[in-house]
Amino acid sequence: MVPLDYYLILSAIIFAIGVVGVLIRRNLIIVLMSIELMLNAVNLTFIAFANSLGSMDGQVIVFFVMAVAAAEAVIGLAIVISVFRHRQSLDPQEMQLLKW
Amino acid sequence: MVASTSTVATLELLRWIPLIPLCACAINIFFGRALGHRTAGVLASAAVGVSLALALYVFWLLPATGIFHDLLYTWIESGSFRVNLSFQVDALTAIMLLVVTGIGFLIHIYSLGYMAHDDGKVRFFIYLNLFIFFMLLLVMGDNLLLLFVGWEGVGLCSYLLVGFWYHDAKNTIAGNKAFIVNRIGDLGFILGIFLLVTELGRQGIWTLDFAELPKHVSLLTPATITLITLLLFVGAVGKSAQIPLFVWLPDAMAGPTPVSALIHAATMVTAGVYMTARLHFLFAPAPYTLSIIAIIGAATAFFAATVAIAQNDIKKVLAYSTVSQLGYMFLAVGIGAFSAAIFHLFTHAFFKACLFLGSGSVIHALDGEQDMRKMGGLRSYLPKTYWTYVIATLAIAGVPLTAGFFSKDLILWQAFSHGSYALWLVGVVTAGLTAFYMFRQLFMVFHGSSRVEDHVKPHIHESPAVMTVPLIVLAIGSIFTGWLGAPEYLWGSLWDRWVQPVFGGAHGAEHGPVTTEILVTLVTVAIVAIGIYLAYARYARTGTRVVPAEAAAGLYRVLLNSYWIDEFYDRIAVRPFTRVSQWLAQIFDPLVIDGLVNGVAKVARGFSLIWREAQTGNVQHYLIGFLAATLALLIYYLRQL
Numbered sequence: 001m002v003p004l005d006y007y008l009i010l011s012a013i014i015f016a017i018g019v020v021g022v023l024i025r026r027n028l029i030i031v032l033m034s035i036e037l038m039l040n041a042v043n044l045t046f047i048a049f050a051n052s053l054g055s056m057d058g059q060v061i062v063f064f065v066m067a068v069a070a071a072e073a074v075i076g077l078a079i080v081i082s083v084f085r086h087r088q089s090l091d092p093q094e095m096q097l098l099k100w
Numbered sequence: 101m102v103a104s105t106s107t108v109a110t111l112e113l114l115r116w117i118p119l120i121p122l123c124a125c126a127i128n129i130f131f132g133r134a135l136g137h138r139t140a141g142v143l144a145s146a147a148v149g150v151s152l153a154l155a156l157y158v159f160w161l162l163p164a165t166g167i168f169h170d171l172l173y174t175w176i177e178s179g180s181f182r183v184n185l186s187f188q189v190d191a192l193t194a195i196m197l198l199v200v201t202g203i204g205f206l207i208h209i210y211s212l213g214y215m216a217h218d219d220g221k222v223r224f225f226i227y228l229n230l231f232i233f234f235m236l237l238l239v240m241g242d243n244l245l246l247l248f249v250g251w252e253g254v255g256l257c258s259y260l261l262v263g264f265w266y267h268d269a270k271n272t273i274a275g276n277k278a279f280i281v282n283r284i285g286d287l288g289f290i291l292g293i294f295l296l297v298t299e300l301g302r303q304g305i306w307t308l309d310f311a312e313l314p315k316h317v318s319l320l321t322p323a324t325i326t327l328i329t330l331l332l333f334v335g336a337v338g339k340s341a342q343i344p345l346f347v348w349l350p351d352a353m354a355g356p357t358p359v360s361a362l363i364h365a366a367t368m369v370t371a372g373v374y375m376t377a378r379l380h381f382l383f384a385p386a387p388y389t390l391s392i393i394a395i396i397g398a399a400t401a402f403f404a405a406t407v408a409i410a411q412n413d414i415k416k417v418l419a420y421s422t423v424s425q426l427g428y429m430f431l432a433v434g435i436g437a438f439s440a441a442i443f444h445l446f447t448h449a450f451f452k453a454c455l456f457l458g459s460g461s462v463i464h465a466l467d468g469e470q471d472m473r474k475m476g477g478l479r480s481y482l483p484k485t486y487w488t489y490v491i492a493t494l495a496i497a498g499v500p501l502t503a504g505f506f507s508k509d510l511i512l513w514q515a516f517s518h519g520s521y522a523l524w525l526v527g528v529v530t531a532g533l534t535a536f537y538m539f540r541q542l543f544m545v546f547h548g549s550s551r552v553e554d555h556v557k558p559h560i561h562e563s564p565a566v567m568t569v570p571l572i573v574l575a576i577g578s579i580f581t582g583w584l585g586a587p588e589y590l591w592g593s594l595w596d597r598w599v600q601p602v603f604g605g606a607h608g609a610e611h612g613p614v615t616t617e618i619l620v621t622l623v624t625v626a627i628v629a630i631g632i633y634l635a636y637a638r639y640a641r642t643g644t645r646v647v648p649a650e651a652a653a654g655l656y657r658v659l660l661n662s663y664w665i666d667e668f669y670d671r672i673a674v675r676p677f678t679r680v681s682q683w684l685a686q687i688f689d690p691l692v693i694d695g696l697v698n699g700v701a702k703v704a705r706g707f708s709l710i711w712r713e714a715q716t717g718n719v720q721h722y723l724i725g726f727l728a729a730t731l732a733l734l735i736y737y738l739r740q741l
Contacts (some may be wrong), residue, residue, distance in 0.1 A: 023724060092718065093720070099716060
């Protein structure tokens with residue numbers, strides 16, 4: 001039986017990788033993937049706690065998160081495609097129109 | 101002396117007296133156009149007619165010393181200070197009610213004919229009904245604040261109606277003048293109310309009710325009462341056109357003639373007299389204020405009468421005559437004869453309304469001509485107007501057995517028996533002047549040879565019955581209303597028995613020896629007769645041209661221009677004020693006010709220019725801030741554990 005702490009540490013590491021990916025990568029597809037990483041890190045935490053506490057609640061929430069993540073991926077990729085068609089680029093640093 | 105105890109009864113009917121004209125006003129505002137000119141006018145007149153019927157019914161029900169009361173709801177309640185929206189009717193109010201609704205009704209009827217060809221007829225009747233509503237509020241309100249609401253409301257209607265024909269800038273300016281001059285008076289009035297409230301409040305009494313106030317007057321020091329009454333009197337000076345604020349009334353003649361009759365002769369301008377009579381318990385213990393009122397009243401009466409002598413505009417003569425008669429009323433108030441003042445108010449309402457409506461009939465017949473030098477010999481063309489005019493002229497001149505004789509004589513006798521011989525003398529001389537200028541007008545308009553311009557001559561016609569019937573009713577009133585207040589040596593005064601209880605402890609009629617009283621009356625009558633004779637000798641056979649008084653050309657010019665008071669005010673008040681306003685508008689406002697506002701905007705803009713650099717538009721930068729804040733919160737809450 002793996003102790004709970006290991007799961008949590010792994011989850012934190014994956015989450016941090018996701019955060020850094022969102023903040024620094026120059027490609028929107030990678031940013032979206034990083035968001036998926038963060039969501040799944042959270043899922044891992046839920047599962048770990050559900051397992052250790054013997055409750056089903058955490059597992060139920062994970063299903064919700066997965067459903068939302070799927071929807072988010074669909075919409076996010078659709079936006080990415082239309083942005084690319086429009087600008088021939090996926091660099092978030094070039095998308096600065098929305099300021100003063 | 102203690103005010104006679106009076107029985108208070110509730111009568112829910114009272115609220116409908118002012119509300120019915122208000123309803124008619126509202127209906128005409130929303131549906132007047134759809135109803136059509138005629139129906140709107142008839143509706144407005146009918147509403148006032150119903151009010152008159154109710155007023156008569158209430159008058160019939162009212163016992164001699166009784167008070168009817170009707171509470172609608174509590175308007176203001178703040179701590180122990182409470183003002184109700186409620187009406188009361190006592191003998192004094194009942195008389196004012198009859199004057200307002202009775203004369204108001206007649207003038208509404210008359211207006212149906214007078215305004216028949218006017219495009220703004222619906223608007224006219226809306227304003228007129230609104231005026232009746234506010235005037236009824238003024239006389240029926242059971243507290244000082246409600247009186248003030250009515251007071252301001254009638255001022256508004258006066259402004260609207262003076263400037264009724266707004267296409268002519270002159271009329272609008274006259275309306276503005278009436279409104280602005282009244283503001284000066286109203287400022288004094290409202291300061292007086294404030295002072296009364298705070299001074300009584302300091303003693304723990306928070307009330308403005310006419311029923312409560314008299315009980316607490318004794319708490320005030322004489323100096324305070326004097327100051328309060330002086331401030332209240334400033335309001336009366338403005339509203340009732342006394343020296344020095346009378347200048348608006350002659351200009352207010354720019355309004356339609358029925359308005360001049362209703363508002364600027366019979367009702368609104370007498371509000372000041374009503375107010376002092378209503379607050380007699382405050383004025384009576386303020387001898388200093390009373391003497392000022394008496395002096396201002398007498399001075400105004402004399403001064404306005406002298407000006408009226410030289411006027412050539414038919415309505416201007418009547419306007420100055422109104423100012424003069426109001427002066428008589430204040431003279432009576434000033435010697436504490438409130439009952440006599442209200443009596444003169446009552447009779448004056450009839451004969452002055454009759455005169456104004458008669459002049460309106462003349463103006464109507466002459467297609468808008470108001471210059472008496474272009475009239476003359478109208479007697480045969482306008483017989484009904486002529487005869488009613490004669491009766492009203494006799495009444496205002498004070499010829500024996502007319503209404504004006506009894507009321508004016510009562511005031512003069514009160515002044516004489518009160519020992520104010522100077523006031524009495526001024527009053528008597530003014531009576532002579534009144535007789536002179538009124539008969540001068542009568543002769544210039546109706547007698548002598550015709551000086552009517554040729555193109556108008558063929559159209560001269562007697563007014564329709566809708567206009568002459570009110571004239572006849574008012575002419576009858578101009579004689580018989582006076583008989584209610586006959587002196588004791590004739591058949592005694594019904595009036596005093598009716599009104600005196602309201603004034604309770606206030607100074608009542610003083611009775612000197614009857615022989616003196618008759619002698620004083622004879623002096624007045626003699627002076628009036630001289631006045632009439634002089635007018636007859638000078639103007640009765642005026643030829644085709646009115647010859648200016650060459651011998652007294654200088655004096656004539658002074659009087660014609662009413663002592664250049666308007667020019668004087670223009671020089672000392674209006675022009676400096678305009679100049680200051682211009683400076684404010686052209687220098688102070690652009691530099692200082694705009695500078696302040698723009699300065700604030702510039703500072704905000706400066707900071708924004710710095711802070712907007714933080715907004716890069718790059719989502720990832722924002723997310724860093726988001727992350728930092730989340731971490732900060734996380735750390736904060738973790739440290740709490």
